[in-house]
Amino acid sequence: MLYMPHVSPRRLNKKTFQMLMRQFYNALEEADARTKVALMFKEIFTKTEKVMLAKRITLIYLLSKEMPFEKIGEILHLSSATISRYSVGKEREKYRETLRILRRRGKFLDILEKILQAGLPPRGRGRWKKIYRLTEKNIDGK
Template identity: 45%
Template sequence: MPHISSKKLKKETLNKLYSEFGKAFEKSARKSEAKFFLGDLLTKTEKIMLAKRFAIIYLLSKDVPVSYIAESLGVSYSTLSRMSLKYDIGKYSSLLKTLENNNNNKDIWRILEKILKAGLPPRAGRGRWKFLYN
């Protein structure tokens, strides 16, 4: 789990930070630099965590059984049930709408299919995610 400072920020400061982050990410996405932007900003653990969450949301939208998602992605049932509840109340609707409008939707499904058919790589070790890029 990523480390989060125990020092709390004021809500106003936090909202400004979110806003600036959103603007920076949006600019990088328009210039097709989002991959590098996130690569510089996130640790490997955070990237994997985000990728798994993204996959969970996408698979829930395709009515893939929860037990299959948990086994295939190696996520806990508590994480999956929490995300499933948020999905059910429409929490991820804007993300799903973006996915539906995205021309690269086939690429996303292809990557997820690789993961689901082959299973996830071992939890430890160098290069364990290389199979995604082959």
């Protein structure tokens, strides 16, 4: 069972937030190899946070391919409000760099294509376990 990530109601001031984000970006740049980034993500993000990030990236990609909102919602289990919000962002070219990276990195698209071609896993317990295992193998290279 995945849960919504908890965000503290106590907000950071703008300067502190910017400093933290700069440190996060620096850490990503330091872990330049894909395997190092994957290890870092495994260590610091919960499963729920990783799923949330993966869904957002996939949503942006599917919107760029003009996939119907209903199909995206069915595949990713996202609300129409979330899909609409990201669609507006895409139209305003908010995700231009993300899409450029996704198109340059064929592996992600290959994995996504396999998942979409295979269709949705059957409903019920363990629905996404196989997909998680497949994506972990491709990320870890095992």
